Amino acid sequence: MIAGDQKHRTRILLVEDNIINQKVAMRLLDKKLGYNADVANNGKEALGKLETSDYDLILMDCQMPEMDGYETTRIIRDEASAVRNHKVPIIAMTANTMSGDRETCLETGMNDYVAKPIDFQDLADAIDRNLCADKCPQPQSDHSSIIAxxxxxxxxxxxxxxxxxxxxxxxxxxxxxxxxxxxxxxxxxxxxxxxxxxxxxxxxxxxxxxxxxxxxxxxxxxxxxxxxxxxxxxxxxxxxxxxxxxxxxxxxxxxxxxxxx
CATH class of the missing domain: 1.20.120 (Four Helix Bundle (Hemerythrin (Met), subunit A))
Incomplete structure (x- = not known):
């Protein structure tokens, strides 16, 4: 679990083209989770921000005009690109829930995956997993447990x-x-x-x-x-x-x- 003072120092970049999705995600990040976040409306805009600023984590929509999340991630991971941090954690956000989507995101270079519509706890857990690294225990979900x-x-x-x-x-x-x-x-x-x-x-x-x-x-x-x-x-x-x-x-x-x- 990320401490409150650390959250205030954490910079998150939300890459999302849909205005309503932006508002919902920013509400979750700010009001419920306590993080500061900037918004990029597409991949090209995100790359521009990443070339001039340092971010601790990226929330990346996969389907966007101009440049989608997959291509944006490939450029971020390319050591020859102009972004400042090629190893910044990237969490994919996608409405695609078909089998294999998670693998596609990871193969592209993303670190994690949350499905849309965004579930608050899923998002919180994914952020914790990727910001904590070895410093925090990673929550494990047991989806096979029988419900009493x-x-x-x-x-x-x-x-x-x-x-x-x-x-x-x-x-x-x-x-x-x-x-x-x-x-x-x-x-x-x-x-x-x-x-x-x-x-x-x-x-x-x-x-x-x-x-x-x-x-x-x-x-x-x-x-x-x-x-x-x-x-x-x-x-x-x-x-x-x-x-x-x-x-x-x-x-x-x-x-x-x-x-x-």
Whole structure:
């Protein structure tokens, strides 16, 4: 775990062309993780910054106009290029979740990988792994553990839950769209569960897990992970419990958005 005073001295470069994704990522980095970060809108702009400034870590979108993340990374790693630090850690950020994407990123010269939509804990862990090096223990995830039913039967869901980013006027419309779409996602997941397609349910749950964190709803992200793990274990009973919790959280999120308007 990176100490607070070290975070303030750490410089991160976010390379991302999408304005909304920039705002969400910068919100996570600044408000939730405590890091200072600069933004580059594409690979060419990133190279310009890297030729004049030193950064401790780069968050690199893979698909961008002008110059994508793969080509940008190859140039950074090229000792003949003009960037100041050819060994700066690079964490890939990509919406591609197909098998082999992680290997492609690593083969290009990137050090790590997080999938979009960005999950807060996944991002925090990746940054810790790459900034700590040998100084910090690296967190290990055990995705094969069986989830106890008691994990699902937690404290009751509050009547309303606000988004942690609800006070940002630039993100309000995006949050509303997420909550509205969450209802459609729930209906799709319920139908998938009723049809017994737990593999498809697992993929849908993974998306909710990431989106919940990205839009300021960590409780939704946690419940999405419960559902994802239950589907992976082919445990229909725990899937139903997790779906019930997600439904309650959705209703509380809707009331939270109505209250804030």
């Amino acid at each position: 039913e008691s994990q699902y039967v937690e404290q009751g869901v509050a009547d309303t839950i606000p988004s942690e980013y609800g006070d940002d006027p630039d993100l309000v419309e995006l949050i509303d769209e997420f909550v509205l779409g969450f209802g459609d996602d729930l209906r799709t997941m319920k139908e998938t569960l009723e049809n017994g397609d737990l593999s498809a349910l697992r993929r849908l749950a993974h998306q909710i897990k990431g989106a919940g964190g990205s839009y300021g709803y960590p409780m939704i992200s946690e419940a999405g992970k419960m559902l994802e793990d239950a589907a992976k274990e082919q445990n229909s009973g725990n899937c139903t419990l997790a779906m019930n919790r997600l439904t309650a959280l959705y209703q509380a999120a809707v009331r939270g958005r109505e209250r804030d308007k």
